[in-house]
Amino acid sequence: MSAPRRVWIDTDPAITAGNGEVDDAFALIQALRSPELEIVGISAVFGNTDIDHTYAMALEIVTRAGRGDVPVYRGCGIAGDRSPNAATRALAAALTDAPLTILALGPLTTIAATLGQPDAKRENVEEIVFVGGRREGLEFRATPTQQNQFGDMNFECDTAAASALLALDIPITLAGWEVCAEMWLTPNDLDRLRDEGDPCAQWLATSARAWQSDWQREFGAPGFTPFDTLAVGWLLMPEAFETHKWPSEIRHDGKRPLFVVDPACDGPEVTYLRAVNNDIFHDDLMTRLLPG
Template sequence: MTKWICISIVFISCIYAQQKIDVWIDTDPAAGIEYRDVDDALALLQAFRSPELNIVGISVVFGNASLKEGYPIAKLLVAKFSDKKIPVYKGAKEGDEVGSETAASENLYAALQKRPLTILALGPVTNIATVVKNHPKIAGQVKEIIAVAGRRPQQRFQTGTKNTKAHRDFNFEKDPQAFRELLKTEIPLVLAPFEISSKVWMKKSDLDYLEKSKDAACTWLVPHARNWLNLWEVVFYVDGFNPFDTLAVAYLTSPKMITSEKLPVAIQTLPDDVTEERMQGTKEKEKPYLLVSKTFKTKRTVRYCYKASEDFKQDLLKRLTTKKEQRDE
């Protein structure tokens, strides 16, 4: 009898270990558009190749590209490179649309009614904020939101050592009000910010590796990634680029590779640290910042990711070049 109990426990443990994370991805892909980010496309392909994830749906939001530009890119990526049919929905066109229903918000709400979901927020969080604002009771169905945003006080998003240009906290600054809506809830919020992604570099040798794999997804991606790398070389005087959104995916697929801490969070209005138009700066003297600090007295906390292990990039490259069914074996 004891033997059978032990076998049952082992069997149940194995089933539990193989359970996939039900995920909804909200994204603003721009790969293929000249001088635009490729990190959303990288992250989507990474997610497609991750057996740990069950992608329930994908919604597109404005951000790196307009909704009109980004939606076809998301559709193309799913059609060409996903191993299953994943529905893709159009979301918000701009940042003042929190509360305005779209196909994205309606279908995310419908999906949450059926089962609890983890949400990967790779762009501005307008679509997600609309759902929790219009349907506050559904917040209990959101297991966690992983957003690519946030910083510590006095932290400046600067790339390389030979330039003074700084980045915006793009996803947050595109719609600060949407983040305010999320912070009003008790939904667990994880930030995968510039601090962690700025320590990871995709270089020419990495793109060569992807190209040599002759994988169809990599063959499509690499030319766009090379153009993006060339832009970083010219603007920032660096020999690589940071794959921002991929760290958010890794928080779910490879949690042991991500170091994080729980910190109080606040939105504060302070002098604008990005004024150059080329860096998408504005002429405003002040702007809101999404900040975390142990010194804050706020009750609302987030999990703040700040370091990836040295194995992360190799894990990313392996996922990008390995079919999902091969990783399942």
């Protein structure tokens, strides 16, 4: 068996902030329960909610998952912040030890602040897997009846950070809306986590119920999309994904900033996750969320 892959996770969990977005929590527990990954650190960043909440929730999730051995650090709290903090220092130190992969599940602020330092060991970044980006012309709608499309929030929260990282010639993989939107967790899946899971899985199910109901009510969706779990899945089972290496660019369409990939773009090449084998991925995710 090969050695576990060293991974740093940067995340903005909001699962218990009122009716907060739940996918970061699912992805964190998925990763923490994957022996193929050595989670060397987790940093909380602003995004789905403020930094006070994301940091507290990251600590809670690690505790609930029974992984108190994984350190959690407080990262950047506002867009554009490039000043040192506990998370940037810890990530920089982890990079001096050995190569690692960075899972970017939230805005790229803390990662840009770390890798933008003159002495950063950027050559030790094997890959940044970012939940963001789109193909040319792609709209973010959960169902055809959704009137107002979603924003590319992780990117839009700090577009300058994305631009800075693209300029560093580091391998970047985009797990954007297109691949994530193929995957659903349904009420039946939450029932299974509740009925068959340990206390951590049961907490996930209970906490996600309102979020799932909102998607069903507002969009007519069969469940909700656990976006960030696709980024973790890419590290665990890349053979389940259809990928393309395409050039990218960051621009504005008059309404919003866009992080676009297309053969016609003229910027740095990235790996774009376009599709996933839903059955394989879904079964693997549920198995990891249900220990035993």
